[in-house]
Amino acid sequence: MKVGLWVLIAVFLFSCSVEPEPLRYGRDACHHCKMTLMDKKFGGELVTEKGKVYKFDDVNCMMTFLDSDQVAGEAFAFKLIIDYLQPEKFIPAEEAFYLKSDEIRSPMASEVAAFATEKSMMEYKSKLNAIYLSWGELRAQFK
Numbered sequence: 001m002k003v004g005l006w007v008l009i010a011v012f013l014f015s016c017s018v019e020p021e022p023l024r025y026g027r028d029a030c031h032h033c034k035m036t037l038m039d040k041k042f043g044g045e046l047v048t049e050k051g052k053v054y055k056f057d058d059v060n061c062m063m064t065f066l067d068s069d070q071v072a073g074e075a076f077a078f079k080l081i082i083d084y085l086q087p088e089k090f091i092p093a094e095e096a097f098y099l100k101s102d103e104i105r106s107p108m109a110s111e112v113a114a115f116a117t118e119k120s121m122m123e124y125k126s127k128l129n130a131i132y133l134s135w136g137e138l139r140a141q142f143k
Helices: 002-015 059-066 118-127 135-141
Strands: 044-048 053-056 076-082 090-092 097-100 112-115 131-133
Touching: 044 059, 053 059, 059 112, 059 135, 097 118, 097 135, 112 118, 118 131, 131 135
Parallel strands: none
Antiparallel strands: 044 053, 044 076, 076 090, 097 112, 097 131
16 A cells, blocks of 8 residues: 555656656747747747746747737746757756847747857857847847
């Protein structure tokens, strides 16, 4: 009987875990614009504290969704963005370093790429003739 109780507790704990999901390029659709995710250098994901996952093909779609009535008052366990230099790798969106340039060809024309480190962002800033945006500035750009 004790073993059964522990199994039940373990199943409950694992079924309630809130985790990000990998983006499945070529299969997943953007929650906002409904287009299929295709470019592995771009994408984002929001995971609510209740475990609901929203996937996006571009930061533009993610920002528009964050400012929508659909998630007003919603608390997020994860806000993630894809690292431009490490395709398919999530980084915390609020800690990322963003560059905006018309040389960045993103899926929904945000012209924004995210970088995991300031050093990597600075290396690409002049190559892409880009401007740096913090998380707050990025949010303001898409309001």
